[in-house]
Amino acid sequence: MTQELVTIEINDQPYTVPKGRLLIEIADEHNIKIPRFCYHKKLSVAANCRMCLVDMAKSFKPVPACATFVEAGMKFWTNSEKTQQAQQAMMSFLLINHPLDCPICDQGGECELQDVSVTYGQRHSNYQGIKRVVIDKNIGPLIATEMTRCIQCTRCVRFGTEIAGMSELVSLFRGDRLEIGTYIEKSLQSELSGNMIDLCPVGALTAKPSRYKARAWEMQAHPSIAPHDAVGSNLELHLFRKAVLRCVPRENDSINETWLSDRDRFSYQGIDSPERLRQPLLRRQGQLVAVTWQEALQAAASILQQADRSKVAALANPNSTLEELYLFQGLMRGLNIHNIDHRLRQIDFSDQTLAPLSPNLGVSIAELEQQQAVLLIGSNPRHEQVLLNHRLRKAALQGAKITAINPRGFEFNYPIAQLFVAPSALVKRLASLAKASLVANQSAIPFALVELLQSIDSTEADQTLVAELQAATHKLILLGNLAVQHPAYASLRALATVIATETGARLGYLPETANTVGAWLAGVLPHRLSAGRAVTPAGLAVTAMLQNPETVVLLNAETADFANPAQVSQALAQAHNLIVIGAFADQPLLDHATVILPGSVFAETSGTYCNAEGQWQSFQGAIEPIAQARPTWKILRVLGNASGLPAFTWLSSEEVALALTAELDAAMGNYPSYTLNDLPTLQALQLASATEAEFERVTTVKLYREDGLVRRATALQARVEDTVVELNPVDAANLALQAGEHVQISQGELSLQLPVRISNDLAPGTVGLAAGDEATAVFSSVGLVRISKRV
Numbered sequence: 063m064t065q066e067l068v069t070i071e072i073n074d075q076p077y078t079v080p081k082g083r084l085l086i087e088i089a090d091e092h093n094i095k096i097p098r099f100c101y102h103k104k105l106s107v108a109a110n111c112r113m114c115l116v117d118m119a120k121s122f123k124p125v126p127a128c129a130t131f132v133e134a135g136m137k138f139w140t141n142s143e144k145t146q147q148a149q150q151a152m153m154s155f156l157l158i159n160h161p162l163d164c165p166i167c168d169q170g171g172e173c174e175l176q177d178v179s180v181t182y183g184q185r186h187s188n189y190q191g192i193k194r195v196v197i198d199k200n201i202g203p204l205i206a207t208e209m210t211r212c213i214q215c216t217r218c219v220r221f222g223t224e225i226a227g228m229s230e231l232v233s234l235f236r237g238d239r240l241e242i243g244t245y246i247e248k249s250l251q252s253e254l255s256g257n258m259i260d261l262c263p264v265g266a267l268t269a270k271p272s273r274y275k276a277r278a279w280e281m282q283a284h285p286s287i288a289p290h291d292a293v294g295s296n297l298e299l300h301l302f303r304k305a306v307l308r309c310v311p312r313e314n315d316s317i318n319e320t321w322l323s324d325r326d327r328f329s330y331q332g333i334d335s336p337e338r339l340r341q342p343l344l345r346r347q348g349q350l351v352a353v354t355w356q357e358a359l360q361a362a363a364s365i366l367q368q369a370d371r372s373k374v375a376a377l378a379n380p381n382s383t384l385e386e387l388y389l390f391q392g393l394m395r396g397l398n399i400h401n402i403d404h405r406l407r408q409i410d411f412s413d414q415t416l417a418p419l420s421p422n423l424g425v426s427i428a429e430l431e432q433q434q435a436v437l438l439i440g441s442n443p444r445h446e447q448v449l450l451n452h453r454l455r456k457a458a459l460q461g462a463k464i465t466a467i468n469p470r471g472f473e474f475n476y477p478i479a480q481l482f483v484a485p486s487a488l489v490k491r492l493a494s495l496a497k498a499s500l501v502a503n504q505s506a507i508p509f510a511l512v513e514l515l516q517s518i519d520s521t522e523a524d525q526t527l528v529a530e531l532q533a534a535t536h537k538l539i540l541l542g543n544l545a546v547q548h549p550a551y552a553s554l555r556a557l558a559t560v561i562a563t564e565t566g567a568r569l570g571y572l573p574e575t576a577n578t579v580g581a582w583l584a585g586v587l588p589h590r591l592s593a594g595r596a597v598t599p600a601g602l603a604v605t606a607m608l609q610n611p612e613t614v615v616l617l618n619a620e621t622a623d624f625a626n627p628a629q630v631s632q633a634l635a636q637a638h639n640l641i642v643i644g645a646f647a648d649q650p651l652l653d654h655a656t657v658i659l660p661g662s663v664f665a666e667t668s669g670t671y672c673n674a675e676g677q678w679q680s681f682q683g684a685i686e687p688i689a690q691a692r693p694t695w696k697i698l699r700v701l702g703n704a705s706g707l708p709a710f711t712w713l714s715s716e717e718v719a720l721a722l723t724a725e726l727d728a729a730m731g732n733y734p735s736y737t738l739n740d741l742p743t744l745q746a747l748q749l750a751s752a753t754e755a756e757f758e759r760v761t762t763v764k765l766y767r768e769d770g771l772v773r774r775a776t777a778l779q780a781r782v783e784d785t786v787v788e789l790n791p792v793d794a795a796n797l798a799l800q801a802g803e804h805v806q807i808s809q810g811e812l813s814l815q816l817p818v819r820i821s822n823d824l825a826p827g828t829v830g831l832a833a834g835d836e837a838t839a840v841f842s843s844v845g846l847v848r849i850s851k852r853v
């Protein structure tokens with residue numbers, strides 16, 4: 063549809079612009095300055111601050127530019143006397159109650175009110191009365207409040223309802239008593255709450271962790287990429303005296319728009335954690351002792367050279383950079399070690415040879431919000447991929463039909479149909495939907511799925527869901543973390559493929575970490591080399607290689623990063639040698655490490671992350687690695703030299719990335735493709751289901767406990783929920799348990815005492831026990847647990 067163009071005048075200059083656009087948007091595009099406080103391009107128009115008043119022809123009163131839609135022939139003056147008078151008057155009103163505390167305000171130097179008042183205000187105030195004082199609120203560990211400074215622009219309030227999907231800050235009272243606050247004093251819970259700090263045009267909401275540590279003009283901005291989820295949010299690290307003092311979003315409309323998740327914003331606090339590995343360590347006479355880099359590298363190289371190659375387990379965290387991952391697999395393969403993997407939380411690898419080159423979204427991030435129907439399988443995107451969830455929320459609010467099939471219910475912040483069943487019933491639930499899609503098209507059951515599908519009868523609800531998917535033009539099926547980590551992942555993927563094929567939807571993945579896509583491309587896999595090239599014979603996958611390893615090499619991984627931390631601890635205890643390369647090491651690693659090579663975090667190295675849509679984003683290190691730590695890619699490069707690998711000659715991380723690019727180019731797109739025809743027959747995996755005494759464990763990793771850096775970010779840790787045992791109300795009643803009561807939860811010989819939470823988000827016969835804490839690390843993430851009342 064072509065947009066009607068009209069001609070208007072601003073400051074006596076003609077502009078041809080689309081009819082109906084907001085005057086403030088046109089002014090911004092043409093670099094015509096109009097002051098504003100309540101207007102924000104990503105929020106609805108409130109027009110309550112009146113700071114953007116401009117003089118309009120044929121109007122007695124000036125009009126707000128943020129609420130004026132242009133029509134042909136309109137004329138505006140943004141700098142006439144009438145405009146200036148209006149702006150000065152509004153500044154006076156806004157400053158009536160605002161304290162003159164700029165010298166002690168953390169926002170000083172980057173405050174919109176300060177800037178606008180200098181440019182558009184008056185030298186003196188005519189106000190002689192008493193200023194209003196508003197009592198501060200404690201809204202949690204991330205945001206500090208000084209509510210007397212608030213000018214009630216309501217950006218934070220609108221952000222909550224329109225973007226975060228949680229109405230946490232609200233307008234209380236009326237008129238000159240109006241205050242912004244929470245109805246009851248409580249911490250903000252939104253995973254996007256930190257964006258309110260950026261939105262607040264004054265110093266009412268400031269970042270608590272960095273408060274009073276430096277003035278805005280003393281910091282240097284350094285562009286970087288977020289290291290946690292697969293969004294690859296663009297951000298700026300603000301440096302003060304060679305340390306990262308805070309982190310803010312860098313606008314990129316196709317990725318993170320103007321937003322940043324709290325995880326990406328505050329995880330920088332882990333960079334100088336006391337738990338950082340600071341110097342090379344070598345075990346001598348049972349103790350880890352500090353040694354030189356040369357000694358540590360020689361020790362690591364000699365362990366690798368002398369190891370029985372078939373008994374080496376080489377495991378990398380997929381949140382490592384592309385360069386680190388490429389060098390890691392190059393090092394191992396150069397030494398003829400093939401037990402290499404990055405899928406630390408995955409259990410089922412039975413269809414790995416047919417997996418696509420890399421698990422990505424299948425559409426661009428921006429396209430997510432254009433979907434009309436989305437089926438999420440095994441995913442809580444609000445925690446897994448905060449800003450992809452924001453895109454899905456936009457789609458839902460525009461009318462998209464979103465359905466989630468999960469092993470438990472989650473708190474979504476948009477309208478969604480949730481279907482949740484016990485983990486052991488998940489395959490059957492999806493099979494029912496797949497059968498409905500085959501029946502709708504009168505298609506034959508694919509050979510590999512005959513056993514799974516022939517005895518399944520689909521329900522009417524499934525048929526309706528299939529019809530909705532078929533009717534939509536833009537539709538997507540997404541496999542999330544809980545699907546990938548399910549013991550019958552191959553079946554879930556095959557069934558999702560059937561539904562996608564029969565409904566014409568695209569099948570995509572919500573990759574688990576910042577560089578899961580990159581780990582696949584770099585070939586940190588037992589069955590594929592870099593660029594997706596097959597390797598025969600394949601090495602062992604993560605669970606198999608940890609059965610009885612003699613040598614373990616960990617890159618940026620701790621036991622808490624695995625599906626079964628207890629199995630990893632046991633493997634480390636049995637192994638003769640453990641080489642740790644990374645920035646952090648949890649207790650089992652410290653107890654068993656032979657050599658520790660202290661590496662970098664994202665802010666201390668150059669590198670590349672490949673995000674969910676497959677976009678490579680490179681960044682430079684902002685600060686030097688802590689103490690004696692070194693950029694991890696350099697450690698791997700030098701370890702390659704020490705191990706006698708002649709190909710390890712790269713001089714920069716850019717050269718390493720180029721080597722992988724060349725391999726991908728040489729592969730000429732000749733990558734493996736996932737086809738149902740090649741799948742071996744899939745059988746219904748008989749997962750143990752609940753009995754009278756036992757319950758199926760449903761495991762999700764706690765938000766802010768997913769990786770080493772986040773686990774050390776102190777402010778975020780204050781937001782981590784207490785560990786509880788979640789039970790369905792029926793099961794709780796059968797066990798005569800009340801909320802808050804302590805129970806004994808056991809798996810095998812191990813038990814814990816934890817309080818109970820009663821939740822309608824659990825299916826009967828299941829128990830919710832989140833992973834990510836030291837306490838629960840003793841349990842496997844899947845399988846049965848026993849619950850008994852504490853006596």
Ligand code: SF4
Pocket residue numbers: 211212213214215216217218219242261262263264266267
């Ligand atoms: S706290 Fe800040 S963002 Fe919220 S209404 Fe007040 S001035 Fe606006």
Ligand code: FES
Pocket residue numbers: 097098099100101108109110111112113114115126127128129
């Ligand atoms: S910016 Fe226009 S009224 Fe506030």
